[in-house]
Amino acid sequence: MKFCHGPREACGVFGVFGHKDAAKLTYFGLYALQHRGQESTGIVSSTGKSIYEHKGMGLVPEVFNETNLTGLYGHIAIGHVRYSTTGSSVAKNAQPFVVSHSGKTLAIAHNGNLTNARELRNDLEKKGSIFQTTMDSEIIVHLLARNIQKGLEEAMVQTVSQIQGAYSCVLMTKEKLIAFRDPNGFRPLCLGLLDEGYIVASETCALDLIEAQHIRDIDPGEILIIGEDELKSIKPFPERRKTFCIFEYIYFARPDSTIFGRNVYAVRKRLGKKMAQEYPIDADFAMPFPDSGNYAAIGFCQESGIPLEMGVIRNHYVGRTFIEPVQSMRDFEVKVKLNPVKEILNQKRVVIVEDSIVRATTSKMRIKTLREAGAWEIHMVISCPPLKHPCYYGIDFSTSGELIASDHSVEEIKNFIGLDSLCYLSLPGMLEATGLDQDSFCLACFNGRYPIQPKEGFSKLYLES
Numbered sequence: 356m357k358f359c360h361g362p363r364e365a366c367g368v369f370g371v372f373g374h375k376d377a378a379k380l381t382y383f384g385l386y387a388l389q390h391r392g393q394e395s396t397g398i399v400s401s402t403g404k405s406i407y408e409h410k411g412m413g414l415v416p417e418v419f420n421e422t423n424l425t426g427l428y429g430h431i432a433i434g435h436v437r438y439s440t441t442g443s444s445v446a447k448n449a450q451p452f453v454v455s456h457s458g459k460t461l462a463i464a465h466n467g468n469l470t471n472a473r474e475l476r477n478d479l480e481k482k483g484s485i486f487q488t489t490m491d492s493e494i495i496v497h498l499l500a501r502n503i504q505k506g507l508e509e510a511m512v513q514t515v516s517q518i519q520g521a522y523s524c525v526l527m528t529k530e531k532l533i534a535f536r537d538p539n540g541f542r543p544l545c546l547g548l549l550d551e552g553y554i555v556a557s558e559t560c561a562l563d564l565i566e567a568q569h570i571r572d573i574d575p576g577e578i579l580i581i582g583e584d585e586l587k588s589i590k591p592f593p594e595r596r597k598t599f600c601i602f603e604y605i606y607f608a609r610p611d612s613t614i615f616g617r618n619v620y621a622v623r624k625r626l627g628k629k630m631a632q633e634y635p636i637d638a639d640f641a642m643p644f645p646d647s648g649n650y651a652a653i654g655f656c657q658e659s660g661i662p663l664e665m666g667v668i669r670n671h672y673v674g675r676t677f678i679e680p681v682q683s684m685r686d687f688e689v690k691v692k693l694n695p696v697k698e699i700l701n702q703k704r705v706v707i708v709e710d711s712i713v714r715a716t717t718s719k720m721r722i723k724t725l726r727e728a729g730a731w732e733i734h735m736v737i738s739c740p741p742l743k744h745p746c747y748y749g750i751d752f753s754t755s756g757e758l759i760a761s762d763h764s765v766e767e768i769k770n771f772i773g774l775d776s777l778c779y780l781s782l783p784g785m786l787e788a789t790g791l792d793q794d795s796f797c798l799a800c801f802n803g804r805y806p807i808q809p810k811e812g813f814s815k816l817y818l819e820s
């Protein structure tokens with residue numbers, strides 16, 4: 356039994372160049388990025404002459420130990436934590452993906468989704484490529500392998516000019532580490548420095564853990580090649596509008612990370628403040644469902660003056676249980692993770708501060724347990740507008756059927772969940788809270804305006820995988 360609420364993250368990537376403890380640093384980097392993917396993980400390393408790899412299903416500390424990490428030799432390493440958005444959740448789809456072609460070995464770790472994956476894959480198969488996995492990330496390696504004889508730099512430029520969609524990647528040859536990010540910049544990717552070595556990570560929280568210094572972000576559209584005597588930045592695309600995924604701020608990224616130039620904690624707090632300004636509510640206290648709503652709840656309470664309480668307590672040690680609960684254990688799935696505190700909730704008017712509603716079934720179960728604990732009134736404020744459209748750029752709500760707001764009004768959702776009132780933050784309110792240029796975000800899951808239209812067959816690829 357797997358316990359999950361809300362959208363799940365896509366993936367996290369990490370890379371090291373020029374450090375004697377490359378694999379171990381990658382392990383810790385992935386450990387810090389675990390929230391971005393919990394299905395599988397892997398590390399590939401290089402001594403400059405030979406490549407070593409270890410991958411498996413499960414969490415980072417479940418897959419790696421001192422023994423297998425010690426066998427990952429070399430001063431270069433890349434790693435990946437995965438939640439599958441394309442490709443099945445099986446061991447062979449664990450990344451980094453490694454391929455040898457024409458005497459060259461390439462390994463890739465990818466966060467995002469290619470929107471022209473089906474088209475490219477069909478084309479490559481016609482030309483004789485044989486795919487080992489169902490991952491769209493493998494397409495990137497095949498494209499690169501086809502052009503590698505022209506030299507790494509030229510092969511990279513040729514490859515990124517063919518792929519479309521969202522990609523924040525680390526790629527490794529025996530001698531080099533390459534970081535590259537799509538020109539829209541959907542997913543974050545940052546560059547750090549530790550001793551004499553370079554570090555690349557999905558989020559800055561991974562740099563903090565290994566005490567690397569955050570130098571800058573990898574720019575949207577940038578290819579950064581890191582070698583023994585080079586740090587070469589190539590920008591093959593003309594400037595285009597950036598469309599950062601605003602959901603990274605709302606839900607995905609860790610609050611201690613700084614992404615797209617802003618600290619996530621601070622943005623979440625401002626989202627909470629905006630909600631308090633837009634929807635003044637009279638209540639005894641406000642509370643989050645920890646942990647995702649915590650920071651917006653702090654902002655909401657500071658702005659509204661309503662006290663903050665923790666009306667439910669989270670069990671941090673919940674993983675997966677394969678033992679079915681006994682029949683008398685009602686609402687087991689909810690309570691095992693979040694248990695209501697009856698003494699706090701009894702006869703109270705409560706405001707729940709939440710980050711988002713996807714299917715609403717978990718919210719419904721949670722509200723039921725709060726009513727049973729004695730809450731008199733339950734209001735809910737959501738720190739983004741209703742999620743109405745699927746995401747094609749690496750987040751797991753890939754069909755609108757998974758989103759309750761796609762075909763239900765706010766009033767209907769309120770009634771379904773069993774709330775006294777339900778308020779969503781407005782789109783302008785959400786954008787203002789980021790503190791960034793309002794034109795720099797992807798908002799497709801809210802307004803249906805896709806910065807890159809998926810090519811025909813894209814959803815088919817999703818459904819098949």
Ligand code: SF4
Pocket residue numbers: 541599600601602603745746747748749750797798799800801
């Ligand atoms: Fe992020 Fe939504 Fe755009 Fe997907 S559609 S990239 S979740 S903002």
